[in-house]
Every structure is written in C-alpha cells, then in structure tokens.
Amino acid sequence: MEAVAGDQGLLVLAADDDEIVLGLVVYRLEHSGYRVIAAHDGEEALTLALARRPALAVLDVMMPGLNGYEVTRLLRSYDATRALPIILLTARAEDADSERALDAGADEYLAKPFSPEQLRSRVEALLARAA
Amino acid sequence: MVNNRLTAKIAKLEKLNARLERMHHALRASERQFRLLFEQNPQPMLVYEQATLQIVAANYVLAESYGYTKQELLSMRIVDLVPAEDVELLTAFFLTAAPTGPWIGGSDGFADRTRRHQHKDGTVIDVEVAGDSLTVAGVSCRVWAVTDITERNRAEAERMALAEQLAVELMGQNERLRAIDELKDQFVSVVSHELRTPLTAIRGYLEIVLGGEPGPVTAEQQRCLEIVDASCKQLLRVVSDLLLIGKSEAGQLALEIAEVDLSALLAECIAAAKPSADAKLIDLRLAGERAVGPIAGDYGRLSQAVANIISNAIKFTEVGHVDVRLHAELEWAVVEIADTGVGVPAGEVDHLFMPFFRASTATREAIPGVGLGLSIAKEIIDAHGGRISLKTEEGSGTSIRVALPVAVAG
Numbered sequence: 001m002e003a004v005a006g007d008q009g010l011l012v013l014a015a016d017d018d019e020i021v022l023g024l025v026v027y028r029l030e031h032s033g034y035r036v037i038a039a040h041d042g043e044e045a046l047t048l049a050l051a052r053r054p055a056l057a058v059l060d061v062m063m064p065g066l067n068g069y070e071v072t073r074l075l076r077s078y079d080a081t082r083a084l085p086i087i088l089l090t091a092r093a094e095d096a097d098s099e100r101a102l103d104a105g106a107d108e109y110l111a112k113p114f115s116p117e118q119l120r121s122r123v124e125a126l127l128a129r130a131a
Numbered sequence: 132m133v134n135n136r137l138t139a140k141i142a143k144l145e146k147l148n149a150r151l152e153r154m155h156h157a158l159r160a161s162e163r164q165f166r167l168l169f170e171q172n173p174q175p176m177l178v179y180e181q182a183t184l185q186i187v188a189a190n191y192v193l194a195e196s197y198g199y200t201k202q203e204l205l206s207m208r209i210v211d212l213v214p215a216e217d218v219e220l221l222t223a224f225f226l227t228a229a230p231t232g233p234w235i236g237g238s239d240g241f242a243d244r245t246r247r248h249q250h251k252d253g254t255v256i257d258v259e260v261a262g263d264s265l266t267v268a269g270v271s272c273r274v275w276a277v278t279d280i281t282e283r284n285r286a287e288a289e290r291m292a293l294a295e296q297l298a299v300e301l302m303g304q305n306e307r308l309r310a311i312d313e314l315k316d317q318f319v320s321v322v323s324h325e326l327r328t329p330l331t332a333i334r335g336y337l338e339i340v341l342g343g344e345p346g347p348v349t350a351e352q353q354r355c356l357e358i359v360d361a362s363c364k365q366l367l368r369v370v371s372d373l374l375l376i377g378k379s380e381a382g383q384l385a386l387e388i389a390e391v392d393l394s395a396l397l398a399e400c401i402a403a404a405k406p407s408a409d410a411k412l413i414d415l416r417l418a419g420e421r422a423v424g425p426i427a428g429d430y431g432r433l434s435q436a437v438a439n440i441i442s443n444a445i446k447f448t449e450v451g452h453v454d455v456r457l458h459a460e461l462e463w464a465v466v467e468i469a470d471t472g473v474g475v476p477a478g479e480v481d482h483l484f485m486p487f488f489r490a491s492t493a494t495r496e497a498i499p500g501v502g503l504g505l506s507i508a509k510e511i512i513d514a515h516g517g518r519i520s521l522k523t524e525e526g527s528g529t530s531i532r533v534a535l536p537v538a539v540a541g
Contacts, residue, residue, distance in 0.1 A: 018328050024335040031344060062324065091324045113331035113367060116338055 010127060011035045011052060015045035015071070016060035016089065021112075025058055025089075028116035029123065042066025046074055049081050056085045056127055058119070061101070069104040076105040085126045089114065174276050177204070181264070181271040184208040184225055193277065198251035209275070214249045248277070256281045319377035326370045334363050372503040375435075376486050379510040386429040386514055393423055393464055393535070396430065397455055400437045408445050408453060415445065418454035423464040424537045428515050433535075436511040439504035440468045440531050446498050447529065448472035463517075464537050469530035475523045483521060484509040492525065508533075 012034045016022040022038055029036045037052055039045035042063045049057055049071075057075070061068035068088050075081040088106040090097040101109035108122050169176060175193030179186045189204040197204075197212065210222045248258045259278045266272065337360050341348060348356070378384050401417060408415035444453040451471030458465055475483060475490045482488045489502040505521075508531075512519045516536050523529040 018332075020332040021328055021335075024332055024339075027339065028335070031339075091327055112327045113334050116335045117342075 009033065009035050010055040011037065012123065013037050013039060013045060013049055013054040013057040015039035015042070015063065017041055017063045024116060025119065028120055032120045042068070042071045045071050049075055049084065050078065053080065056123060058087045058089065058123070060089045062091055069100055072104040072106050085130045087122055087126065176274065176276050178267065178272050178274045179209045181273055184210055184222070187267065187272060196279070212248050214247055214255050217247055257284045316377060316381065319373055323370055323374050330363055330367055334360065369501060372507050375507055375510065376503060384510060384514050386432060388427050388429060390425045391428040391430050391433060392425055393457060393466065394420060396434055397437065397457055397466065400434055400441055401455060403438065404441045404445060411445065413445055413448050414452035416452065416454060419456040419458065421458040423457055423459045426464050426535050426537055428535065432511045433515070436508040437466065439508045443504050444468055444470035444472065444529070446500065459537065462537050463534040466533045467530060469528065471528045474525040474527055474529050476525050480521060480523060
C-alpha cells in the first residue's frame with residue numbers, strides 16, 4: 001500500500017508550530033512515499049495550500065496566528081481547496097476538540113499523542129476515498 | 132326635746148365628719164401611693180400637656196438621667212428634650228399628628244425622629260417611647276415612658292457592620308477561590324498540551340526506530356526502547372488521569388454511550404495488565420464469569436476504570452493472585468476485583484476514592500502512584516449511574532465491587 005502511495009508521489013501539506021512534531025509528521029509521510037511541504041503556522045499553511053494545491057493537509061490545531069480550525073474553515077471557503085482532504089491534529093482526545101474539528105470542516109482528526117503509523121494509514125485511507 | 136334632737140344631729144354630723152376624714156385620708160394615701168409609683172419607677176417617665184407640650188410631671192430617674200432638676204423639667208416643654216435640629220419638625224408633629232391612645236415610638240411614622248433625645252450636657256441618645264393619653268384635672272395630657280436604646284442601637288449597628296464586613300470578606304474569598312479554580316483548569320489544560328506534544332514526538336520516533344526503518348535495532352536496544360515506550364505510556368496515563376479529574380470536577384466528563392460487552396472489556400483489560408502481573412509473579416485471572424446482558428456505557432472510560440482498579444490490585448499485591456469476576460444481580464452487572472495484597476487500614480477506607488489520597492500502606496511499601504486511580508474509577512462509574520464499593524483488611528487484601536446498570540431493552 002505504501003508503495004502505491006509513494007509511486008504516486010502525492011503532495012501533502014503538514015503544518016505544526018512545534019518543529020519536532022512537524023519533523024515526525026514529515027518523516028513518516030516522506031518515508032511513506034509522499035512529497036511533503038511543511039508550514040510552521042496557520043498563515044503559511046493557508047498560503048501553501050492555495051499556492052501548491054496539495055492532495056491532502058495535516059494541520060495542528062494549536063498554532064499561533066490562525067489556528068487549525070480557522071485554517072480549515074478558510075480552506076473550505078475557497079473553490080480551489082473546498083474539497084481538500086484535511087486531518088486535524090488535536091491536543092486532547094476530548095469530545096469537544098473532536099467535535100470542533102469536524103464542525104470546522106475537517107475530514108478526520110487525530111488526538112495527540114498519535115502514532116505515526118496511525119497517521120500514515122489515515123492519510124492513505126483519506127486519499128483513497130478522495131481519489 | 133329640742134335639746135335631744137340637736138344632740139342627735141350633732142352626733143350624726145360628727146359621724147359624717149369622721150367618715151369624710153377617713154375618706155380623705157384614704158384618698159391621700161392612695162394618691163401618695165400612685166405618686167410614689169410614678170416618682171420611684173425605675174423607668175424614666177414624664178407627663179406633658181397635649182396642647183402646650185409643657186412638661187407637668189417627670190419622675191426622679193428621668194430627671195437624673197437627663198441631667199436636669201425636676202424644677203427645671205417642669206419649666207420645659209417636651210421639645211426641649213430633643214436635639215435642636217429635630218425641634219421644628221417634632222413640635223408640629225406632637226401638636227398635630229401625635230397619636231392618641233397607647234403607642235410605642237417608631238410606629239408613629241416618625242420612627243427616627245422620635246428616637247433621639249438630648250441630655251442637658253448635650254449628649255444625644257436614642258430612645259424608644261411608649262405613650263398614652265390621660266386627662267389630669269380636665270386637661271388633656273400624655274404620659275411617656277422612655278427607654279434609652281443607644282447601647283442597643285450601637286450594638287445592632289456594630290453587628291450590621293460586622294455582618295457587612297463578613298459578607299465582603301466572603302465575597303472576596305469566593306472570588307479568590309474562583310480565580311484559583313480557573314487557574315487550576317488553565318494549568319491542567321496547559322500541562323496536558325505541553326506534555327502531550329513532546330510525548331507525541333517521543334513515542335512517534337520510538338515507533339519509527341523500533342520499526343527498524345532508520346536502521347536495524349539490536350535485541351538489547353529493542354529491550355531498552357520498549358522500556359522507554361512503557362514509561363511514556365505511564366506518563367501519558369497520568370496526564371490523562373489529571374485531565375479527567377479536572378473535567379469531572381468541573382462537571383464536564385462527557386461519555387460516548389454505546390452498547391458495551393463487559394465480558395470482552397474485562398478480557399481486554401486483563402490481557403493488557405497481564406505483563407505487569409506476570410512480572411511480579413502474580414496470578415491475574417478471570418476467576419468467574421456468568422452471562423451478563425450488554426450495558427450502556429462508554430467503552431473507553433469503563434476500560435480506564437477497570438484498568439485502574441486492576442493496576443492498583445497488582446501494585447498492592449506482593450504474593451498471590453488478583454481475581455476478576457463478573458456476574459449479574461437483578462438489574463446490575465457486577466464486576467469484582469479481589470487481591471491478596473497488603474490491604475488498607477480501616478480508618479482510611481473512606482478516603483480511598485478521593486483524588487490524590489494515598490493509603491499509608493502504599494507510602495510505607497513505596498508503591499508507586501499519584502493517588503488518582505480509584506478516584507477516577509469512581510468518577511467514571513458514577514457518571515454511568517453505577518456504584519463502586521470496597522472491602523479491605525490490612526494484611527489480607529482488598530476487594531472492589533463495581534455495579535453497573537444493565538441496559539433495559541426498548
């Protein structure tokens with residue numbers, strides 16, 4: 001399965017203000033065959049999403065400036081990114097957080113701490129659904 | 132004859148005279164008695180003419196307490212007994228609107244005014260006046276009985292001020308408590324985020340390294356990294372526990388209710404705790420199971436509650452076994468978890484479900500933990516409408532019983 005995704009070399013946007021967690025996401029996705037563009041805050045994520053048209057976005061919720069919910073809402077308001085599959089990384093596994101993620105328009109959410117393998121399989125499943 | 136008649140008349144008149152004399156004596160005695168009653172009464176009293184407000188009588192104790200001689204009082208009007216600023220208003224009031232019949236100052240619509248009198252030396256006092264109308268020698272008068280309530284009013288004012296001060300202090304204290312509570316919530320939220328983020332990185336990279344992607348891992352390295360992973364999981368559990376306690380205290384513990392198969396849940400919890408029981412050579416087993424209908428609950432939360440109880444049982448047991456049992460009792464599904472551990476002293480049983488409480492046996496035996504396991508289990512069971520209870524004996528083990536309502540069809 002990994003090989004299939006890799007062959008396609010799909011572009012994925014990863015955004016997190018925490019450099020280490022961002023590194024983890026990038027590592028897992030790159031080593032699963034995706035091309036990854038990294039953003040360090042919400043505005044950069046929004047700009048990159050509109051400019052580079054990734055196949056999927058993984059956004060942290062708690063980012064300075066625009067947070068993950070706000071970026072998701074904005075992405076849903078542009079034609080170019082209305083259908084972009086989005087996974088939100090929430091800080092807590094609380095119901096309120098997951099509800100907010102889905103309310104904002106995210107397709108999926110993953111609560112920290114998440115397993116990289118879990119992330120990979122969610123990305124893969126979401127891309128398969130979008131295809 | 133004439134002489135005799137005259138003598139009889141004189142005798143009759145003398146008799147009449149003697150009788151009148153006696154009556155006069157009796158009257159004077161009675162008057163003296165009543166005058167004494169007025170004069171010596173410990174209650175300050177006075178009588179004044181309704182039309183002129185002129186004082187016509189005042190008793191000894193009134194004169195003495197107001198600092199006037201009786202002679203002086205008899206040349207004064209009652210408005211001379213009130214402070215200068217009240218005179219005008221009260222003169223009009225006493226002359227026109229003063230009530231007739233018995234009354235008590237304060238019920239006359241001039242409560243505050245009628246309650247201020249002034250001594251000769253200028254001291255203003257608060258008084259309560261009881262009054263009544265009477266007629267003296269055809270003149271309409273009023274009698275006053277005056278009580279000095281200055282001290283009573285002062286004490287009352289002091290009490291009111293104290294109560295007010297207390298209320299202000301309480302409000303301040305409430306405010307501070309609310310602020311502390313908010314700070315605590317904030318703290319829990321920040322701690323949870325700040326710990327979860329690095330834990331995500333640690334566990335994530337561990338998973339990658341252990342998966343062998345960056346390069347082969349030796350058996351020894353694998354063992355070490357698995358310990359790191361286990362410690363991370365433990366840390367994560369503490370963070371989750373803290374969060375859960377914070378939420379349940381704030382009444383925000385949300386449950387995702389679905390049909391729960393308790394038998395499967397117990398099997399999963401036992402399997403998860405098996406390694407730590409095995410490590411201590413403790414036999415963790417499902418000792419009895421009878422068919423129990425499905426219950427409505429939050430699988431994840433209930434697992435957390437059961438896992439906490441089993442983990443505690445293992446921690447508190449050095450030798451022996453931990454038995455898990457499941458059976459039905461009327462409308463309840465009952466889970467019992469019994470260990471052969473150190474137990475808890477009887478005096479501490481009531482505290483065991485309180486957050487951060489640690490039994491003396493736990494601290495004495497240096498059993499690790501922060502004292503949240505059982506309180507969390509209780510919060511979760513309570514939120515499900517269930518009951519949790521505990522039986523323990525120091526030295527011979529503890530048994531915890533959880534009863535959850537069985538879902539009623541329809």
